[in-house]
Amino acid sequence: MKLVVQAKLVPTPGQASALEATLRACNAAASDVAALARDVRCYRNYDLRRHAYHDIKDGYRLGAQAAQHVIKKVADAYKTLAANLRAGNYGKPGSRRRRKIETSPIAFRWDAAQPYDARMLSWQHDARTVSVWTVDGRLRQVAFTGSPEQVKAVATRPVGECDLVHRDGMWFLYATVEVDEPAVFEPDGFLGVDMGIASIAYDSDGNRYAGTNLNGYRRRQLRLRKRLQEKGTTSARRLLARRRRKEARHAANVNHTIAKTIVTEAARTGRGIAVEKLTGIRDRVRLRKPQRVTLSSWSFHQLGAFLAYKARRAGVPLVEVDPRYTSQTCNGCGHRDKRNRPDQETFICRSCGVVAHADHNAARNIAQRGVEGWGAVNRPHAA
Structure with missing residues (x-):
């Protein structure tokens, strides 16, 4: 079975700048591809490559693997959107919210997660560092850390695709690892x-x-959210986002x-x-x-x-x-x-x-x- 392991990156200021530039370029390219996909009504990964691959690879200084992952990310986003529309999660057909979502292209935040594969990322477990592709070239000796269980998992198990994530001013790699799945025993009740x-x-x-305890905590958070929403200032909205992540x-x-x-x-x-x-x-x-x-x-x-x-x-x-x-x-x-x-x-x-x-x-x-x-x-x- 597959598990996701979180490793925290500890980049130098120069390395962090290169990582930020990479996420900005990849997500700007993803937003362009999403708009193109909506214009040409093409949402399949391999079909969309014919329309977008060369333009984003050259225009945003992306490597070949990065450009393909950007296109796949867009195709997956539209697939998820279609599933949510079928499930009625955006309202009834004809509703204002649903019409807006159906007609607007998907947009990506600058710090949305970017997938990496083995050609773009390698692990040096003895030195506790990784080598990462960026738009400014290959970054080597980027330090990472984590709990003993997380470090052991990425060192001893096969690692698949990873996501580069920027959250709350910190950098993370979410790595997919294969772990052994024991046989299910015959239950006694x-x-x-x-x-x-x-x-x-x-x-x-x-x-x-x-x-x-948990319901009391959520009621307190609800009262706080209500006060912040009524205030409506920029700092209140920023605090609302922080509170939402904290509660989650x-x-x-x-x-x-x-x-x-x-x-x-x-x-x-x-x-x-x-x-x-x-x-x-x-x-x-x-x-x-x-x-x-x-x-x-x-x-x-x-x-x-x-x-x-x-x-x-x-x-x-x-x-x-x-x-x-x-x-x-x-x-x-x-x-x-x-x-x-x-x-x-x-x-x-x-x-x-x-x-x-x-x-x-x-x-x-x-x-x-x-x-x-x-x-x-x-x-x-x-x-």
């Missing part, structure tokens, strides 16, 4: 995980993960911690992990207005992605189950009724009288569905 808004996650063992990093760190804890517990006990299939939840659920902001900032997709790749690295089976009625069905007797949920936290079965935390009951139902789903796929003829 499943650990069910119920994802929610009040509690980010609740497992079938009764463990609650990062509910009150905080949420990602929390999700990493939750996913690691769940996968470690499942591996320790020899169980698989069962999660709800939550695709399209924002389109399905109906919420009161105060709850909509909370749902929109709920990073359940990211948590699910973290669970999936950490489970693969540990060889832990992970299954997605149908989430319907898991919160209304009694795990003890199987009775389903809307009235089993008198409030958000409480589950009281109107058939057998069992009382439980609603999320815990739902997680146990998810675990049971995980067992049934795994058996149906992997042991379809078992007696």
Whole structure:
């Protein structure tokens, strides 16, 4: 399987200037190619090369590999745009926002990430340096650093494509490395995980993960964003961008911690992990207005992605189950009724009288569905 490893570059002022000039040239070229692609209605990578390759290679002093990566970056951006339009992420057909996006060419920030391959970038692991292509020539002995795990990964594993990234005044290389994927073991039961808004996650063992603290943090950030948006000054907008990145990093760190804890517990006990299939939840659920902001900032997709790749690295089976009625069905007797949920936290079965935390009951139902789903796929003829 592939993992992305972040290595921080420590360039000298002269090296940093060359890196900045390179990103500016590559992204200016990408914006020109994007406008050309819109004009000629050509969005496929190899077809677009016939229209743009020589012009951007000569006009922006790009190497052959860099020019091809710029064109591919544009083609990938339009492919992503088309997918978002099909999914309705930019509004309904005919809406003002959608019309503007459909008719305007994609534009790239000057510091948007630029892909590098092995011909443009090489690693000197003993010296802890890299050699990087730039528009001002090859930069040699650019120092890099990282955690021991990151440095070991790029030194001992095959490294694929890398992205040169400029963020918050710092330079990074995001390297794709190949790691061994262990065989998935036969699970002895499943650990069910119920994802929610009040509690980010609740497992079938009764463990609650990062509910009150994270939601309180997000409410504080929401109040601060509202004040800054009302102010509307240049410094307020700049602070808004910084706050947005900070909140995203905080949420990602929390999700990493939750996913690691769940996968470690499942591996320790020899169980698989069962999660709800939550695709399209924002389109399905109906919420009161105060709850909509909370749902929109709920990073359940990211948590699910973290669970999936950490489970693969540990060889832990992970299954997605149908989430319907898991919160209304009694795990003890199987009775389903809307009235089993008198409030958000409480589950009281109107058939057998069992009382439980609603999320815990739902997680146990998810675990049971995980067992049934795994058996149906992997042991379809078992007696």
